[in-house]
Amino acid sequence: EVQLVESGGGLVQPGGSLRLSCAASGFTFSSYWMSWVRQAPGKGLEWVANIKQDGSEKYYVDSVKGRFTISRDNAKNSLYLQMNSLRAEDTAVYYCASGYEYWGQGTLVTVSS
Amino acid sequence: SYELTQPPSVSVSPGQTARITCSGDALPKQYAYWYQQKPGQAPVLVIYKDSERPSGIPERFSGSSSGTTVTLTISGVQAEDEADYYCQSADSSGTHEVFGGGTKLTVL
Numbered sequence: 001e002v003q004l005v006e007s008g009g010g011l012v013q014p015g016g017s018l019r020l021s022c023a024a025s026g027f028t029f030s031s032y033w034m035s036w037v038r039q040a041p042g043k044g045l046e047w048v049a050n051i052k053q054d055g056s057e058k059y060y061v062d063s064v065k066g067r068f069t070i071s072r073d074n075a076k077n078s079l080y081l082q083m084n085s086l087r088a089e090d091t092a093v094y095y096c097a098s099g100y101e102y103w104g105q106g107t108l109v110t111v112s113s
Numbered sequence: 114s115y116e117l118t119q120p121p122s123v124s125v126s127p128g129q130t131a132r133i134t135c136s137g138d139a140l141p142k143q144y145a146y147w148y149q150q151k152p153g154q155a156p157v158l159v160i161y162k163d164s165e166r167p168s169g170i171p172e173r174f175s176g177s178s179s180g181t182t183v184t185l186t187i188s189g190v191q192a193e194d195e196a197d198y199y200c201q202s203a204d205s206s207g208t209h210e211v212f213g214g215g216t217k218l219t220v221l
Contacts, residue, residue: 035210045148045156045199047210059208062114095155100146100201101167103155 002026002102006094009107016086016111022079022096022104030054030074032099036081038092039106048094049081064090086111115139115204117213124219131187133216135200138181145183146201147176149194150215156199160185187218195220 008020020036035050049060049070058070069082079096086109093106117137125131135145145163148156158167160176163183173188183202187194200213 037212044197044215045150045201045212047201047212050210057208059210061209100161101158103157105155 002098004096004098004102004104006096006104006107009094009109011110011112012086013113014087014111017082017084018086018109020081020083020094020096020107020109024077024079024096024098027098027102029072029077029098034070034072034079035097036070036079037095037097037103038090038109039095040089040092043092046092051079083109088112115209115211117200117202117211119198119200119213119216121214122217122219124221125190126221127192128189131190131194131218133185133187133198133200133218134182135184135202135213136182137202137211137213139205140178140181140183140202142205143203143207145176145178147174147185148199148201150197150199159198190218190220192220194218 003025005023036048038046038048051058051070067085071080088111091111093108095106097103119135147160149159150156159170159174163178164176175186177184197215199215203210
């Protein structure tokens with residue numbers, strides 16, 4: 001059974017940092033592009049970043065470029081999102097997704113003082 | 114930045130056909146993907162590569178493409194199909210993904 005389990009969310013003050021993790025199992029993690037997608041409360045889905053199978057290519061939505069870093073560890077079947085200089089508008093449920101088919105259940109990030 | 118445009122809402126009666134459109138300049142070049150999302154749940158892929166249906170998705174879900182518009186069609190809509198639906202695709206370079214704004218399907 002395919003599983004993607006996000007962790008690391010929580011409450012953080014504006015300007016702070018968080019590192020999200022996504023543990024993958026049940027499929028060949030190293031064969032898939034991986035993505036982070038977020039959803040602000042009551043809003044639609046927003047693609048945040050993605051990373052190629054070997055980590056050699058990474059792309060970001062303009063609003064997080066220079067603040068967020070996506071990475072992966074294929075030996076640990078894990079995906080990460082380092083989020084720095086967080087803003088109130090980064091408040092959202094963050095999902096990790098493999099290719100297009102598999103999604104985790106999400107982890108909530110709240111940026112507030 | 115690149116955008117995909119969906120109608121905010123679509124309403125149909127049970128048993129009728131619902132059509133949800135998604136428009137974007139790069140759609141002739143990039144595949145589209147459709148997701149169903151119910152409240153409090155993660156999105157579920159219902160159509161990939163414009164018109165392919167993943168295993169486990171009912172046959173009443175289908176997708177099509179014409180020029181700069183892709184369409185999700187749900188034939189014989191059931192009450193359980195009430196949800197938000199999102200299209201996803203990439204910009205012309207294929208490097209940056211984007212989602213449409215979402216369409217709320219209401220089953221009357």
